[in-house]
Amino acid sequence: MKIVTFYVLDTNTTKNGLTTLEKLACKITIMKWREGKNILIACDNDDQASKIDLALWMYEVDAFIPHNLIEKKEMIICKTSIYICYTPHKIDESRNLLINMVTKNIKFSKFFDNIIEFVPHDKYLKDWARKRYQEYRNIGAKLLTVKINEKK
Template identity: 35%
Template sequence: MTQVLFYLMPPVASPAKAKVDSPVATANANPAICEMHLLACQLAQQAFVKQQWVYIHCQDKQQAHAIDELLWQFEPSAFVPHNLKGEGPMTGSPVEIGFDRLGANKSRQVLINLADQAPPFAVNFGHIIDFVANDDQHKAVARERYRQYRGLGVNLQTQDLATHPLN
């Protein structure tokens, strides 16, 4: 059965905490969203280390390019082989980034969803990672995604990063 884990993002202490000069920050003035995108990239890197293939599903082309650029900014020791959907090697990269309704080009174990909706192909993955940003507008959108996932019959869990941070 597909497992969905929602990470509840902690409050952002100050706007200076987010990488203001990053492409994600440029695309999103909201520091909480910048932190969420950075966490998504870090989780993709962790999955890569575990030899899991990942699809990062974005809301649109602009967000997909910003996530692609953010992954390029990782330290060389934490490099994540990745590409935008439709680019890269024929065999695919361990991490693929896209935004269309079709999903990944090949079978992958992990879906990281950054879009406003639960993607229609979500049940094709064994593990889904989603996020709840710490502001009222984004919480409402995340609640709707939670309902969409529940309608798909998947197993839902949450982890509050304010009280249970990642190791």
């Protein structure tokens, strides 16, 4: 059964070049990688993908987070645990977690049984998250919600 976890954000700030959503995506990626997951991070555009790539390189000074930014449309095969992309790709079966930051298109999510989604604070992006939620519900996915409280 497909399991989709929606992280609901209560702020939309940018700090050190990363939005609240991008920082959370990096934290979740590292946590899931440490659990042994093979991850695809699907970004909305090439700028966001480059920011996530850089953030993972710099996340911990004394740790190496193995990842690869895929810039051309090519088959993703399991050479590293974490891939970052911004265009649709053919997916090999070894990716067992999708971290989706793509606003509108979830068609490629059919390749994954475990998906992380985000509900940004911004109204426009929140409306798109609701549409994605409905699409997942319509296909019978198990839906989980986690509220992230960043306000102090």
